[in-house]
Amino acid sequence: MMRISALVRRIFQQMFRDKRTLALLFVAPLLVLTLVYLVFNGNSVDPAIGVENVNDQIIEQLEAANMEIEQLEGITDTEETIIEQDLEAFLTKEENEWKLTLLNSDPGTSKALQVQIQQIVNQTIQTQALSESSMKIDSSAPPVKTDYVYGDSETEFFDVLSPILIGFFVFFFVFLIAGIGLLKERTSGTLERLMATPIRRGEIVTAYLIGFGVFAVLQTAVIVFYAIHVLDMVLVGSIWNVIMINLLLALVALSLGILLSSFASSEFQMVQFIPIVVVPQIFFSGILPLEGMADWLQLLAKIMPLYYAADALKGVMYEGLGFADISGDLLILVIFAILFIFLNLVALKKYRKL
Amino acid sequence: MNETISIRQISKRFKEKTVLNTIDLTMQEGSIYGFIGPSGAGKTTLVKMIVGMEKPDSGSISVLNQAVPNFSLLQEIGYMAQSDALYPELTGKENLTFFASLYQLSKTEMKERITYAARLVNLTDQLSKKVSAYSGGMKRRLSLAIALIQNPKILILDEPTVGIDPELRQSIWQELIQLKEAGKTIIVTTHVMDEAERCDYIAMIRDGAIITRGTPAELKEQYHATSFDEVFLNAGREK
Ligand SMILES: Nc1ncnc2c1ncn2[C@@H]1O[C@H](COP(=O)(O)OP(=O)(O)OP(=O)(O)O)[C@@H](O)[C@H]1O
Numbered sequence A: 001m002m003r004i005s006a007l008v009r010r011i012f013q014q015m016f017r018d019k020r021t022l023a024l025l026f027v028a029p030l031l032v033l034t035l036v037y038l039v040f041n042g043n044s045v046d047p048a049i050g051v052e053n054v055n056d057q058i059i060e061q062l063e064a065a066n067m068e069i070e071q072l073e074g075i076t077d078t079e080e081t082i083i084e085q086d087l088e089a090f091l092t093k094e095e096n097e098w099k100l101t102l103l104n105s106d107p108g109t110s111k112a113l114q115v116q117i118q119q120i121v122n123q124t125i126q127t128q129a130l131s132e133s134s135m136k137i138d139s140s141a142p143p144v145k146t147d148y149v150y151g152d153s154e155t156e157f158f159d160v161l162s163p164i165l166i167g168f169f170v171f172f173f174v175f176l177i178a179g180i181g182l183l184k185e186r187t188s189g190t191l192e193r194l195m196a197t198p199i200r201r202g203e204i205v206t207a208y209l210i211g212f213g214v215f216a217v218l219q220t221a222v223i224v225f226y227a228i229h230v231l232d233m234v235l236v237g238s239i240w241n242v243i244m245i246n247l248l249l250a251l252v253a254l255s256l257g258i259l260l261s262s263f264a265s266s267e268f269q270m271v272q273f274i275p276i277v278v279v280p281q282i283f284f285s286g287i288l289p290l291e292g293m294a295d296w297l298q299l300l301a302k303i304m305p306l307y308y309a310a311d312a313l314k315g316v317m318y319e320g321l322g323f324a325d326i327s328g329d330l331l332i333l334v335i336f337a338i339l340f341i342f343l344n345l346v347a348l349k350k351y352r353k354l
Numbered sequence B: 001m002n003e004t005i006s007i008r009q010i011s012k013r014f015k016e017k018t019v020l021n022t023i024d025l026t027m028q029e030g031s032i033y034g035f036i037g038p039s040g041a042g043k044t045t046l047v048k049m050i051v052g053m054e055k056p057d058s059g060s061i062s063v064l065n066q067a068v069p070n071f072s073l074l075q076e077i078g079y080m081a082q083s084d085a086l087y088p089e090l091t092g093k094e095n096l097t098f099f100a101s102l103y104q105l106s107k108t109e110m111k112e113r114i115t116y117a118a119r120l121v122n123l124t125d126q127l128s129k130k131v132s133a134y135s136g137g138m139k140r141r142l143s144l145a146i147a148l149i150q151n152p153k154i155l156i157l158d159e160p161t162v163g164i165d166p167e168l169r170q171s172i173w174q175e176l177i178q179l180k181e182a183g184k185t186i187i188v189t190t191h192v193m194d195e196a197e198r199c200d201y202i203a204m205i206r207d208g209a210i211i212t213r214g215t216p217a218e219l220k221e222q223y224h225a226t227s228f229d230e231v232f233l234n235a236g237r238e239k
């Protein structure tokens, strides 16, 4: 116990002397998160919508929703019109069918636009139907048929992006800083020197988990609160579940970082792990749809901690799942952490066989 | 006098290279043992094995009648590595305090030992400086102070006086001699022949084997040498 607390105290002393690393841990994620947020919410220019055969009531509603309406006539090639006239979407009514064509150059904005237009059209039709006859109308108003110039309706980018981003930042920064922390101890020879004292391998691993764990907890709390309260990210479920997922993820990142540091002989080599270990996890974390991938790729996703964390985070933040629904994901994260901690104990045998 | 360290039939190879070849050696308390020999002879490997940081392929080592490696033994062994292993972001005092708290020492003992060790290596005035601002010799001295911090019975010093000026080297050796008189077993590896002459016993290591051993006077006689430099050179030639 004495030795663990001595080691933890030393880690704190080193961290507080290292202002750059502190900034990397606490300021960098907030900056990047803000930047991404601004990039994705930067559609302040009113979208231009072309319409044909659409009644005035709907046009009014669309204009009220901050859309720039261009009334067109006799359009034959819809896609060419959209591209030439620089439109975001084109809405038309042919016989009794509504048809919406989206430019879809940016799936995020297109999706939002589609939902908005669909709502307006449906509402207007319903109110019209209500005023024309006081009879009860069947709730299935004629659907707006949607076509896309680029991509398809499966592209729901921004909705799922923000929870994954939070998880990713926690994982990435904790991984890097804990890994480099232990690596410095290896390269400076102090880890070997420690092995000449009566410290146990388990005590070193525990102290590292506690020492850097405290920073990981603080970082997680800062990121989560910032994302939700300052950036106003969607959070349907409980914030405590979000924090718990991120804490477990941080523990996995911590133990994986210090484990991989034993396979690196310099800080540069530690950085080399980022494209191998960290970047692939982004692709498998659900930013890209897994369903379309080859079977073996989907299997690969199952060995990535970020996949489970992202799944749980999406569940809580976006779909509002509760603790019971995400407990499976959490359990797997716990198993990852235990596995990495155990491997750490084995890896330290390199320095002393005791 | 009690036997404190006994090394029996130790061999060690790294990959194909034999680094230590059936070394036999016993040491007693109250003596200074000097390991000399050319660079790459295996001195560091041998002392690391005594600490328990390196495992022999065959043979065994016991220290204070306990087989190495052993946790309770590490409390009794003060080790100074050949290259300084310090935390540059921390001050000298913080380094000393950190290492001291890894051993079983009471609060007052710890304070006393830190004061003692710092005074011995003449660093008392520099303790509040960060180690990153230390000179090479100051780092070496801090490493020596750390080796002494828990008042161990066994002191293993791997080239302790490299980069230390002659005056301080003189006072460090005086202190080592006092420690030995207090009953400690001290092992020093060195390339400095006048330091070797101050040891009670010398083991000359070459290519992983002890090629000769004895008191400095015995070795001088054996190799018909007037200075210890000559002993080193003559012993090397004979091989
Ligand atoms: N971890 C290792 N892996 C492979 N070879 C090693 C390792 N450690 C030491 N050696 C080899 O063992 C031999 C003895 O090394 P050692 O450090 O014990 O020499 P030394 O006598 O202390 O030399 P010096 O006086 O230069 O400090 C050298 O040839 C070295 O290359």
Ligand SMILES: [Mg+2]
Pocket: B043, B044, B045, B082, B158
């Ligand atoms: Mg050496």
